[in-house]
Amino acid sequence: MKSTTSCVGARPSAGPRVPHLPPAFDGYPYLVTRIGHCPLRHMAVLPAEWPRERLLDLARRQAAANRLDTCLCLGPGDAIYVTADGTVSEADSVPSGSPVVDRLVLAESFPDTPDLSARRAALARFAAANRGAGYIVGDGLESGRAAGHADIERLSGTGADGIPNGLTRCPDCSRFRGDYLALTGQGNGDMTPRVIRVHCRCENLNRCAGCGEPLANWRLSAYYWDEIERKVWYIAAYCALSHHCG
Numbered sequence: 282m283k284s285t286t287s288c289v290g291a292r293p294s295a296g297p298r299v300p301h302l303p304p305a306f307d308g309y310p311y312l313v314t315r316i317g318h319c320p321l322r323h324m325a326v327l328p329a330e331w332p333r334e335r336l337l338d339l340a341r342r343q344a345a346a347n348r349l350d351t352c353l354c355l356g357p358g359d360a361i362y363v364t365a366d367g368t369v370s371e372a373d374s375v376p377s378g379s380p381v382v383d384r385l386v387l388a389e390s391f392p393d394t395p396d397l398s399a400r401r402a403a404l405a406r407f408a409a410a411n412r413g414a415g416y417i418v419g420d421g422l423e424s425g426r427a428a429g430h431a432d433i434e435r436l437s438g439t440g441a442d443g444i445p446n447g448l449t450r451c452p453d454c455s456r457f458r459g460d461y462l463a464l465t466g467q468g469n470g471d472m473t474p475r476v477i478r479v480h481c482r483c484e485n486l487n488r489c490a491g492c493g494e495p496l497a498n499w500r501l502s503a504y505y506w507d508e509i510e511r512k513v514w515y516i517a518a519y520c521a522l523s524h525h526c527g
């Protein structure tokens with residue numbers, strides 16, 4: 282498993298640069314992966330000679346491994362979205378965002394051709410030309426839900442072991458999981474009492490499509506319980522971009 286210490290906890294200023302929204306890239310076909318709900322979009326060109334079904338199969342496998350929303354872009358008015366849970370829908374517009382390239386490995390490798398090389402080079406120029414300024418903090422999925430009276434009653438305080446009520450140790454990975462009452466702006470600075478979900482290692486479903494290893498040490502766009510610091514940390518989805526195949 283690869284270290285992602287550079288972005289663990291999504292501490293301020295740890296993230297990539299804040300983008301502005303560029304026009305759509307026109308080097309079809311290509312695959313776009315949404316990075317949480319922040320503006321970053323990972324992009325990779327695909328073989329133009331592949332039939333539509335083969336391209337869609339790759340998009341499905343990519344989404345199934347990464348568990349990130351994925352879009353197959355076939356033309357200016359022709360896109361197929363595959364959600365993290367595998368739902369497929371067609372659309373007449375391609376996604377727009379701040380391009381990131383060469384970070385996520387595709388579910389299938391294919392030989393380089395003059396056409397692919399040319400479009401890959403065009404995509405690299407497109408990405409370089411559309412990088413924003415400033416830094417992204419978080420990925421927009423930190424909120425959880427507002428805590429009601431019953432939640433506050435159930436989750437307030439700690440057990441005899443000092444572990445917050447609502448968290449239990451997973452019998453399989455021995456890490457904590459469950460509901461956590463956020464009262465001090467954990468994750469996004471929102472001081473409204475919120476219920477956030479804490480995930481154990483077993484619940485880290487975000488895998489690299491190339492090597493099958495986790496994209497980060499913990500589930501993306503999710504919280505984990507740090508037993509040493511005795512607090513929750515949020516793992517923003519852009520931590521996936523730090524993965525390197527072993």
Ligand SMILES: [Zn+2]
Nearest residue numbers: 451454481483
């Ligand atoms: Zn577990």
Ligand SMILES: [Zn+2]
Nearest residue numbers: 489491492526
């Ligand atoms: Zn990998």
